[in-house]
Amino acid sequence: MTELTCIVCPIGCRLRVTRELDGLKVTGNECRRGEEYAKDEVTAPKRIVTAVVKVDEGERMLPVKTAQAIPKEIIFLAMEEIKEIIVAPPVTSGQVIKENLAGTGVALVATKHCK
Amino acid sequence: MSKIIDVDLVVIGAGPAGLAAAIAAAESGVEKILLVERQEELGGILLQCIHNGFGLRYFKEELTGPEYAQRFIDQLVRHPQIMVKTETMVVEITADRRVATTNATEGLVYYQARAIILAMGCRERPRGAINIPGTRPAGIYTAGSIQHLMNIEGYLPGREAVILGSGDIGLIMARRLTLEGLRVQAVLELMPYSNGLNRNVTQCLEDYNIPLYLSHTVVEIIGEKRIEGVKAAPVDENLKPIFEKSFNLSCDTLILSVGLIPENELSLMAGVELDPITGGPVVDSFYQTTVAGIFACGNVAHVHDLVDDVSEESKVAGRAAAAYLAGKTAAQEQLRFKAGRNIRSIVPQSVSIDLPTTIYLRARFPERNATLHVGNGKARQRVVSPGETIHYVVKPEDLKGNSGFVPVSLEGGQVND
């Protein structure tokens, strides 16, 4: 059995995952998203990564995020790629900054406009 | 004195609270609104909160801070009656709602408002307030200033950090520092429980194996010019350090995440009554302060865990200011709350007897399976913790038969895990 705190929403339900004959069983969740989270978490944990990238000749950094959650073990590899990025303005929020970040198939997108 | 400009409503601060309040007031028909922001950009503290987790309640979607702010900024174009002034400071307000602003191009300008919404937010408790002995070397920051330095300006503070205090910003920054390659030695928390949200302990500390030392504090700062380390020690049940058990943690950066205080210098100028517990103005169901026509919402009223709650209550304040300006708020009977067992704070501090009001409560200590009593109303709380706000909607029937004070308490919980 594994005990987890659900991080999907701020309620933070305490989840219990047990292995049964017919698959994983989740209890303690107040909604379905908690069940999905718990199953992912014990098989292939994923996280959305947020960071900032440099803007060419800009004084301020541009915030970015992965468009979807990426495997937890790839986070540091993804950060290495993110640190190398310099974007040329203008950028609109939601714009793809880098496709296929660290080979995950997930894009890195801007989360703010930048003139 | 220079000329005085008449406006209906002045909203002070264009962070999440001010934006939501100004938009709600405009939607409710207020014609001349002035929204004043001291920074260059709108959005307030959200601009430096680049992490995600915002908006799950309000937009049913997970957004980062800048994205959440943009949702509101985008709405401003639909409301030309909101006049926005950035890089402008409000230097004075009075009880009869005169507002003095200053900026580089216009100098000092006076406005006569018919209503004011205070939305100045909060600031971090400075180090002085917690008195750590030792030298005063460089390398000591508050969590929010580190957040600004890293996320807006793109600087890294050092290589090795210790974080004192487990507030949400501290937890978020522990992860952020780790991702940028710093080593976070430990998060030390004076209390026996975390002051941040559980999900932040999980996703910011546990995910990266950052140790959280509960019931611990920093007893000494080591280093001359630059901090070289701290001496940490556990504390006893009276929160007194046990010096014999102290140990050293090396670090070139010490980050303080020891709490936030509403920023109310302006409120005091107008004679608004503050609640000594929340540090914010005493407000009623309409987020009106004790001075008629002056409203307060967001972190200036009380420190929130979630921006979603800020938006929600600021909408209430914006609409209420509109109703006030339209002369629709006849004196409604309000009852004041009285905090009982395990209740630290309650906002609003009073409620109107004839309409449902969402209230935000904080517990004094963690417990399980307690029942929240609000007048005649009851709600079971599986887990309460001082770090997590309790929401409750007070209904008129909860107040029936109560006169004067409405008692609020948590009863019958189990204190030990």
Ligand code: SF4
């Ligand atoms: S299980 Fe559902 S309600 Fe509980 S924390 Fe997860 S997402 Fe939130």
